[in-house]
Amino acid sequence: MHKLMKNFWKVFAMASAALWLADRAAAADLTVDVGNIKTESGNILIAVYDKADRFLADGGMKVSMKLKANAGGVSHTFKGLDAGTYAVSVFHDMDSDGELNKNFMGIPQEPYGMSRGAVGRFGPPKFTDAAFELPDTGSAQKITLH
Numbered sequence: 001m002h003k004l005m006k007n008f009w010k011v012f013a014m015a016s017a018a019l020w021l022a023d024r025a026a027a028a029d030l031t032v033d034v035g036n037i038k039t040e041s042g043n044i045l046i047a048v049y050d051k052a053d054r055f056l057a058d059g060g061m062k063v064s065m066k067l068k069a070n071a072g073g074v075s076h077t078f079k080g081l082d083a084g085t086y087a088v089s090v091f092h093d094m095d096s097d098g099e100l101n102k103n104f105m106g107i108p109q110e111p112y113g114m115s116r117g118a119v120g121r122f123g124p125p126k127f128t129d130a131a132f133e134l135p136d137t138g139s140a141q142k143i144t145l146h
Helices: 003-027
Strands: 028-037 041-049 064-068 071-083 084-093 113-114 132-134 139-144
Touching: 028 041, 028 084, 041 071, 064 071, 071 139, 113 139, 132 139
Parallel strands: 028 139
Antiparallel strands: 028 071, 041 064, 041 084, 084 113, 084 132
């Protein structure tokens, strides 16, 4: 009986490891293509969110990337994300201060864009407006700054 239990735990451990590795292999890549960049000054900041209650909140993103601005466009691929629901926010930090500059009414003064072309009415868009499904096979989001 002792030998049988020992073999059971070995098989269980190997099966668990195989399932974990299979799950990791199914991780998806998300490519974010940012267009309509007018100048090469500053940086392009990309944030990927996976939770509605953290959307656009400071530090609320799942992953992020800062890229040097390139007139015309830039692209970045986030590798190994879990399949699921995501939203992307991008802005052109023209003065490289790490913040989206806004006027006294809270209206952005630097170019920005969201996945699915989401725009807000009297404020920023909601997560559901920008949300998209990332399948196991991965996908790309094209974001035009305005």
